[in-house]
Amino acid sequence: MTVNRPRGTRDFLPTDTARRRYVESVMRNVVRNWGYSEIITPTFEHLDLFTLKSGEGIIGELYNFTDKGGRDLTLRPELTAPVMRMYVNELQPFPKPLKLFYFENCFRYERPQKGRFREFWQFGVELIGSGRPDSDAEVIALADALLKAAGIQGDMKIGNLAVIRTLLKGLEPEIVSKVMRLVDKKEYAGLEALLEEIGAEEQLKSDIFRLIHLEGKYTLPQAKEIVGNIPELVSFEKTLKLLDAYGVNYSLDFGIARGLDYYTGMVFEVYAEGLGAQKQVCGGGSYQLIKLFGGGDVPSTGFGIGFDRIMEICPLVPPALKNLVLVSKPETHLEAAKLATTLRNYLPVHIDLMERNFKAQLTYANTINADYVVIVGEKELEAGKLTLKDMVSGEQEFLTLEEVIEKVSRN
RNA sequence: GCCGGGGUAGGGUAGAGGUUAUCCUGUGGCCCUGUGGAGGCCACGAUCCGAGUUCGAUUCUCGGUCCCGGCCCCA
Known part of the structure; x- marks a missing residue:
């Protein structure tokens, strides 16, 4: 009888491993020179950590189990929640901003397909303690630098949730969630139907559609026309100016919505060609999670890079060692x-x-x-x-x- | 969870309801005890798992499993 790999896992042969380690080292050099420190969290955590963050619904996508002491545990499906837990448990007294990075394997009970595995690796950054435009810009620029260092040609889209949230201020929270979902999925027909159903005013409807159809790099003034010169947009403008200074290439997209409530302002995503349906190689934004885990009101910004997807399209070749x-x-x-x-x-x-x-x-x-x-x-x-x-x-x-x-x- | 396509040595393949399942490559050894890459010989090595149909299944049927692509989801 031969035993095979569990579904959705991979063996990395010597040449695969050499490539992965090389690209990893290139990326480590980048974050190190941006002044970020690596942390390691446990491979498994209490199930609560993730249900608290994402709701009971995610249990279906977790590798969870009960240990011999009857504890409900799960292999980590991502690292933002563990890092936030670590912050609340141990890092609160450290000087701000805290600039952390990780490179770890994660586990999700999902149907494998191109660029999607049950065990996969994430390279991520969390900047804790600052919600200012400068930190938002730094995090985006760092993501950009990492992808460039790995030789990835990506399409960077940046949005800001405050804008659409301002428009939706008068609506019930659950309606807001629904709208955000539809916006994020670009289901415009469904969105229109929903707005019709709740009897939204014509002005609101046209504002929403104008906003989510704004495209390109210089759409900020138009966004301001729609929602007014709200403080979040003033900050956002600073972020974008800094990004220009950093030399980051991006386009604005106010249709990036991200269903989850803890995303507060800036959000960004990077897409790359050559990956089939799973094109997103990086996603991040600013968020408020720490309170949820029993800490203070500490703003943070971070992102995760799908390392396996990067490896699919990364052109880097490790230098050969003479032997x-x-x-x-x-x-x-x-x-x-x-x-x-x-x-x-x-x-x-x-x-x-x-x-x-x-x-x-x-x-x-x-x-x-x-x-x-x-x-x-x-x-x-x-x-x-x-x-x-x-x-x-x-x-x-x-x-x-x-x-x-x-x-x-x-x- | 759903849909479609697949699974024959480590990799790539041929064939077939019935003798010992083909070839290439690979690995080990020898030809060749101090000089590699070529060539020759030998060896190793496979029908994904289970059930059913059958005198007989690797081939047909069903289930499972894994792979590939897509849907859903994507924290």
């Missing part, structure tokens, strides 16, 4: 082991582990695409030297250990 195979004879094998230890301070070194004969060791070096072979035979030991063979050119030299190190450690 070396030591070829020895039975009589010189111990000496080869000693040399391996020394050479391993400089580059990856392989030594025969299968008691192969001389020729077979060279064949092995060839099949693994070794860059160098160092021959440790009787002749070499007698002369106190080594034979260095360049496997690409085929050339050989008779050198001292120091000379070998000098040559092979150059790159």
Whole structure:
């Protein structure tokens, strides 16, 4: 009987893993230079953490379970809630703003399809303690920088929920939720029907439709005409000016709605081509979640990048490491082991582990695409030297250990 | 949860209700005990799982499972 991978999980072969680790390191360098610190939260949490944030309905999409102590737990489906919990539990006294990032696996019980797995990785940032235009702009610019560093050509859309919320101020909360949902899904027919059904005024209807059809980068003045010069738009304008300064390319979209109540102002999404139906590679915004978890009224801004989706379209190739195979004879094998230890301070070194004969060791070096072979035979030991063979050119030299190190450690 | 298409060695494939299931590649070994890439030989290695129909199923039927694409959802 063979056991297979659980559905929606993946094995990463050596070359896959090397690519993923490389892109990960590129992204880590970016956030590090923006001054963000990495945190790690538990792989599983109390079920409550996520139902509190997203409602009971998400249980159907969770890998939840009861442990032997009868606790209701779940593998994490995302990391914003865990980070907020961590903040409330431990980080409240830390200097603000808190600039955090994570790179972790998450689990969702969903039907797998292109760009969607049951175990997937998220690279995310949370900036806690500032709700100002500057922090909104920084977070967007950082997302942009990360995607660019990974070689992703994305389409950045930025919206602001305050605008549509202002328009809907007079409506019942549940109606507002419904409207936001329809707006987010761009179901304009349904939206029109709903507005008709609740007897919305003509002015409101036309305002909503004008607003959600605003397109492009310079639609802020028109938004102001619709809702007036509300404070949120003044802040938003500052955010956008900063983004121009950061050199971020974006378009405005006041139709990004995000159903959930804790999104307060700025929201953004990045879409990329080549991913089929699951095109969104990044999503984020400013939110108020901390109060929900028992903390104060602390504004935050963050985003998550779908790392697996990025890997689908990322053109980055990890730099190849030069490697070396030591070829020895039975009589010189111990000496080869000693040399391996020394050479391993400089580059990856392989030594025969299968008691192969001389020729077979060279064949092995060839099949693994070794860059160098160092021959440790009787002749070499007698002369106190080594034979260095360049496997690409085929050339050989008779050198001292120091000379070998000098040559092979150059790159 | 729903719809559609799939599943033959590690990868890629051929064929077929009935003898030992084809070929390429791969891996290990040998030809070749101090010189790799070519070639030859040998070995390893598969019908996704279960039930049904049948004298006989890898092939037909059903169920499951996994993969691919889409719907729903997307915190």
